[in-house]
Amino acid sequence: MATIQTPNGFNLDTSGQRVVVDPVTRIEGHMRCEVNVDEENVIRNAVSTGTMWRGLEVILKGRDPRDAWAFTQRICGVCTGTHALTSVRAVEDALNIDIPENANSIRNIMQLSLQVHDHLVHFYHLHALDWVNPVNALKADPKATSELQQTVSPHHPKSSPGYFRDVQNRLKKFVESGQLGPFKNGYWTNPAYLLPPEADLMAVTHYLEALDFQKEIMTTRTIFGGKDTHPNWLVGGVPCAINMDGDLAAGAPINMDRLNYVSGVIDRSLEFVKNVYIPDLLAIAQFYKGWLYGGGLSGKSVLAYGDIPDKANDYSAANLMMPRGAIIDGNLKEVHEVDLRDPEQIQEYVPHSWYAYPDEKKGLHPWDGITEPNYVLGANAKGTSTNIVELDETAKYSWIKAPRWRGNAMEVGPLARYVVGYAQGHEVITEQINRTLSVLDVPVDALFSTLGRTAARALECEWAAEMQRYFMDKLIANIKAGDSATANVEKFDPETWPTEVKGVGFTEAPRGALAHWIRIKDTKIDNYQCVVPTTWNGSPRDNDGNIGAFEASLMNTKVERPEEPVEILRTLHSFDPCLACSTHVMGPDGEELAEIKVR
C-alpha cells in the first residue's frame, strides 16, 4: 500500500507488520492501540482507540444543574475534582453568579493540589516503569546509589547506603518470592531500558516513598471538601464555611486548626516535589536525552484554555495564572486567542468515531452537540464485532470523538501549556524551561518529545506546589482583612433563574484543557457536553484525515522489540491518558441506546 500523507504532515504506511496493544495499561480507563512497523521496526502507522463509553451526558439531562458537579466529577476519579470545578463554573457562567474571593482561593488550592498529586502519582506509579527497570535495581550498589542520591538531591534526608540496602533487600525478597504482583510479565530484559542499576534503585525507592507520601498531598481537599477521592463542591462558592474566632469555631469546617493543617501539607508537598520528583526527573532524563521520539503534534499544534484565576470571577487570559492560547503550524511567534463560545472555533467530528451525525461532513460546536452511538466496524476490520483482532481505521474505530480547533487536531496537557507559556514569555515557565534545558544540555527542540512532555509535567507540578502557597497566603490575608465569605447563595434557589440560559466552564485539568458546555431550561439541564483533554489527545482521524495527538506521537518511533510495547507505552503514558474522561457523550433525547450494526 502506498504511503498517504495526512494534512497535518505525517506519512502513513500500513504495509508493515501490525502490532496490537489491548489493553493499554497504567492509564485511567480502557484503551487500545494498533501500529504498523516497517522492516526496521519503525512505526509507520498508528491507530488509537478509546474502548469504553458510559453515556454520562445522557444521564445529566433533566437533572438539577446544582448537582451536575457531582455527576461530572464521577467522569474521572483520577483527576477528581477538576470536572466538578469545571461544572460549577459552567453553571455560574450560565446564571451569572459571582463567587467570593475566599471561594476562589480555596478552589485554586484544591485544583492546584490535584495538579501536584496527579502529576506526582502519574510520574511514579503510571509512567516510571516505562523508564525504570525494578529488576535491574537488584544489581545496584547501595553505596553508589547513596552517592547518586546525595549528588542529585542533597537536601533529601533519606539517602544513606543502609536505607537503599534495605529497600533493595525488600525488593529482592519480593522478586524471589516468585509473586511479582504488579511487576509480573514486565519487559525487564528489553534493551529500551537505559538506566544504570543505581538510578533504577533510586527511582524504585522513590516509587515507594511517593506511594506513601501522595496520600498526604490531597488532604487539603479532605479539609476543604470533606473527603478524597471526590471532595465536595458548591455552585456559588465552596461548602466549607470559615469561623476563625466565633462561637463553636471548633466544629466549623474551617478554623485556625484546619488552616494550619493545610499549610503544613502545602509546605511538605513542595519539599517533596523539589527534593524528590524534580531531581529524579532530571536524573532519569540525563540517560534518555538521546531518545527524543514522541513529539507528535507538540511542535505543531497545541491548545490551552488557561486556569487559576488570580482574582475571583475574572476568566480573562490576563487574570489566569496558567496560560491560554493556541499555536498552529509550529509558529511559536503567534499565539491565537481561544474563545470557547465561538461556534467556529471548537467543533467535534465523528466520521471515525462510533457515533452518527445527520451530516458527518460537518463538525458541531458543543453547545449544539448531538451524538448517537453507532458501533460499527469497518469492512477491512479483522475478527468479529465482539472479538476484534484488527481495526479498520478507514472507517469508525473509536468511542472518542474528534474535536478540532479551527479544523486543526491539537495537543493539550502540561507540554501544550508550557509551549504556549514559553511562546508568550510567561516568566516562571520560561525560567523553568531554560533551566531544565541548560541542566540537560539539550536544545529547545528537545522539548517537543515524549521526554519533553514528561519534563513539562514535572515542572508544572513544581509550579503548582509553589502556587498553593500563594493562594494559601492570599486566603489568610483576606480573612485577616475581615472577609470570611465562602458562598454566594443569592441565586441558589432555582426559582430565581431565567427560563433559558447557557454557559461554559473551563479548567486546565492535569491532562489538559477541559470545558463543559451547559444549557439550562426551566431550571433543569437541557443539554450538557464535555470536551475533555483525552478527547483532544486521543482523538481519532477526522474528515480530512488528520491524525490525533496520540497517533501523531507514535509515528516514526523505532521500537526495539515489536512484541514488547515498551516504547509505545512510554509515549502514550507521557500524555497521562484518561479514557473514562474522553468517552461519554450525549444521546439527543436520552433514548434507548442499544443499536448495534456490523457490516
Added chain:
Amino acid sequence: MTETFYDVMRRQGITRRSFLKFCSLTAAALGLGPAFAPKIAEAMETKPRIPVLWLHGLECTCCSESFIRSAHPLAKDVILSMISLDYDDTIMAAAGHQAEAIIDETIQKYDGNYILACEGNPPLNQEGMSCIIAGKPYLEQLKKAAEHCKAIISWGSCASWGCVQAARPNPTQATPIHKVPGLAPKPIIKVPGCPPIAEVMTAVITYILTFERFPELDRQGRPKMFYSQRIHDKCYRRPHFDAGQFVESFDDEGARKGYCLYKVGCKGPTTYNACSTVRWNGGLSFPIQSGHPCFGCSEDGFWDKGSFYDRLTKIHGFGIEENADRIGGTAAVVVGAAAAAHAAASAVKRARHKADDSQKGGDN
C-alpha cells in the same frame, strides 16, 4: 509454596516489634480491640500472600485512588506484603497480551484460590462493547475470572449498585456485579461508596486475610462492622439536629457554627456508612464536617433520588417514622428565630419545599 505474609515482612527488614504494632493497629482499625492482635499476628505468620485479580469495568478509578490513600495499613504494604496483586490494569507493568496472559496463569495456578476484586461494572448494551478489553467485551473477562475465583469483592458503588453510569436512563445498561447474568455463583462482599473509605477497603482485605472468611455481612452483602449505622447516628453535628439548630443556607451563621445540614439536603439520616466514625483520609474529616451535606454515595440508586440539596421528608427508624423537624422539635422555637433572621434563605427553602412545608408545623 508461597511464603507467608510474616515471612515477607520479616525478609523485607520489618522488625517483629513493628510487625506486632502493625497487627494491633489493624485490630484497632477493624474495631476488634487489643485482644485480637495476637490472632492477627498468628494469621499473618502462617498464611501465604493470596493472589488478587483487580479488574476494571465501567468506572472512574476513584476506588483505586481511594485505596492508595489508606493510612493504615499503607497501600504499599498491602500490595507488597499482604496480597499478590497479579492483575490490576491501573498499575501493572505489563500491557496487551502479556497482561491478559496473567489472568490465564492465575486461573491455572490458583484455581479456586484467588480473590476477584471488581472495580466498576460491565455494560450489557452495545453487545457489551462499550467496555472493551483485548478486543472483547469486558463481560467476558469478568465471567472468566469469576468462574475460577474463591470470592468476589465488589469495590465501590459501581460494582455494588451500578452507580453513576447506571443512573437513569442507564444508556449502556451498566450492571452491578451481583446482577450480572451468567456470573458464577461466588460469595460477594459489597464495599459501597463513591468511593469507599480507604481504611475501610484495606480493613476488609485485612479481615479476609486474617480470618480466612468474610466479615459478617448484612442482608445486602455489606460488612456490618462498617455499614450497620447511619451517618446520622454517629454524626458529631447530631446534637444540633436534636436541638433543632440547622444550617438554613450555605455560609450562614449556622454553617459557620457547624449546625446540622439536614435542611440543606443532608442524607446522613438515610445513609449507611462509616464516614462519621472512621472518617476520611486517616480520620481527618468527612463531608459534613467540611460543610457539605452527605448525599448518600454508598446507597443503592442514590443518583436517582432527587437533588442533593432537596430535604429528606421522611426519616425511618427513630422509633416512629417522622419528619426530622418534628423529631428535633423540642427546639422548634429556636429554629423559628433563626429562620426569621435569615428570611431570604427561608424564602428559598419555602419555594423549594412548598409541599413539604404544609406538613412541617411550627418551624418557621
